[in-house]
Amino acid sequence: MDLQGKKIVLGLSGGVACYKAAELCRALIKQGAQVHVVMTEAATHFIGAVTMQALSGNPVWLDQWDARMANNMAHIDLTRGADAILIAPCSADFMRKLAHGACDDLLSTLCVARPHGVPLLVAPAMNVEMWQNAATQRNAATLRADGIQLFGPGAGEQACGETGLGRMLEPEQILDELVASFQHKILAGKRVLITAGPTFEAIDPVRGITNLSSGKMGYAIARAAREAGAEVTLVSGPTALPTPFGVRRIDVLSAQQMMDAVMAGVEGQHVFIGVAAVADWRVANASEQKLKKQEGGAAPALEFVQNPDILATVAATTSLSGWPYCVGFAAESENLVEYGAAKRERKGIPLLVGNIGHHTFGQDENSIVLFDESGHTVLPRADKLTLARQLVSEIGKRLEARSLLT
Ligand code: CTP
Numbered sequence: 466m467d468l469q470g471k472k473i474v475l476g477l478s479g480g481v482a483c484y485k486a487a488e489l490c491r492a493l494i495k496q497g498a499q500v501h502v503v504m505t506e507a508a509t510h511f512i513g514a515v516t517m518q519a520l521s522g523n524p525v526w527l528d529q530w531d532a533r534m535a536n537n538m539a540h541i542d543l544t545r546g547a548d549a550i551l552i553a554p555c556s557a558d559f560m561r562k563l564a565h566g567a568c569d570d571l572l573s574t575l576c577v578a579r580p581h582g583v584p585l586l587v588a589p590a591m592n593v594e595m596w597q598n599a600a601t602q603r604n605a606a607t608l609r610a611d612g613i614q615l616f617g618p619g620a621g622e623q624a625c626g627e628t629g630l631g632r633m634l635e636p637e638q639i640l641d642e643l644v645a646s647f648q649h650k651i652l653a654g655k656r657v658l659i660t661a662g663p664t665f666e667a668i669d670p671v672r673g674i675t676n677l678s679s680g681k682m683g684y685a686i687a688r689a690a691r692e693a694g695a696e697v698t699l700v701s702g703p704t705a706l707p708t709p710f711g712v713r714r715i716d717v718l719s720a721q722q723m724m725d726a727v728m729a730g731v732e733g734q735h736v737f738i739g740v741a742a743v744a745d746w747r748v749a750n751a752s753e754q755k756l757k758k759q760e761g762g763a764a765p766a767l768e769f770v771q772n773p774d775i776l777a778t779v780a781a782t783t784s785l786s787g788w789p790y791c792v793g794f795a796a797e798s799e800n801l802v803e804y805g806a807a808k809r810e811r812k813g814i815p816l817l818v819g820n821i822g823h824h825t826f827g828q829d830e831n832s833i834v835l836f837d838e839s840g841h842t843v844l845p846r847a848d849k850l851t852l853a854r855q856l857v858s859e860i861g862k863r864l865e866a867r868s869l870l871t
Pocket of ligand 1: 660720739740741742743744745772773774775776777792793794795796797808
């Protein structure tokens with residue numbers, strides 16, 4: 466539960482996206498947050514306070530003059546001890562109010578009254594023309610300059626029938642952005658390139674050789690690196706996983722395509738993490754037409770040729786500039802400590818991550834060992850996102866140590 470014990474003030478301003486705020490509220494609660502809902506009068510035209518009260522399990526606050534708070538200071542009491550104030554949806558008019566420090570209803574007043582250090586996060590939601598309007602853009606720039614974080618907006622079909630930027634992000638995306646806002650930004654300003662998933666080596670147009678890698682670990686690392694402030698590119702073999710929010714994903718099938726995509730994007734990267742389970746061989750005599758079985762005939766004879774080693778190729782290019790910092794993965798079924806240390810040397814990389822056992826493919830939990838020049842460290846069994854965050858933090862520390870040295 467990523468928001469365990471966090472107190473979140475969820476503010477709703479007027480917009481049809483209020484219907485998504487109900488789902489967002491549930492998602493926050495599911496992650497362990499305590500949610501206190503505050504609505505503007507306009508928001509109550511789109512969703513009932515009763516719904517938000519039932520979902521949040523707390524009284525909903527609408528009015529500055531509501532006498533339910535003993536001291537009659539809801540704008541103060543709600544924000545003291547809050548971990549974040551999240552306005553979703555945030556209308557064009559509410560952005561204007563925030564940009565000008567307005568205090569003409571409870572929600573705007575509590576935003577101005579929030580203590581220093583309580584983050585204010587807003588998810589804009591409006592028609593495309595309203596979003597693109599010069600005044601809204603001026604207000605958005607003011608909010609950013611004031612340290613208010615904007616989540617989205619997204620692009621796509623809008624409730625009004627028009628299409629473009631201005632849609633509120635989906636509840637899951639807002640949740641991911643909120644969770645990300647609490648993570649340490651150890652990779653701020655860094656570019657990270659990651660490979661993930663299996664590769665698929667064709668035998669003919671409909672058949673191929675692949676492996677059981679689910680891509681979960683690589684995708685978790687992509688998410689964790691983005692949460693830590695990095696600009697992330699994920700070169701992915703075929704998986705059924707959703708792209709982590711804010712991550713650029715390039716889909717490939719074969720090891721050669723993965724190699725081409727990596728080499729096309731590696732320049733300017735600070736970190737390269739090879740998590741993909743890359744096929745060591747491809748079929749040399751792949752058929753352009755579907756292979757047909759013959760009655761009583763022989764099985765097709767496949768010939769193999771070795772694939773390029775993507776990680777070792779990237780590692781070889783770092784000898785000139787020192788970048789990117791290369792991280793490899795190894796799945797060993799025995800002698801992990803001995804094999805892991807040897808593999809790190811062989812691949813010429815500063816950090817190698819060993820999976821304990823080769824049966825981690827597709828599992829949600831894992832246990833890993835980090836090998837570097839000073840030995841090895843075990844990260845105990847945990848879910849893959851927790852391990853990914855620990856790994857990203859370890860990488861960040863090593864980058865910091867490097868920049869102190871240079
Ligand atoms: N890797 C790669 N390109 C390849 C093969 C592997 O980039 N053609 C990367 C993987 O992404 C991973 C690491 O190298 O980071 C794994 O190295 P590898 O030598 O293939 O180790 P194992 O898969 O553990 O296989 P083996 O022990 O058989 O060498």
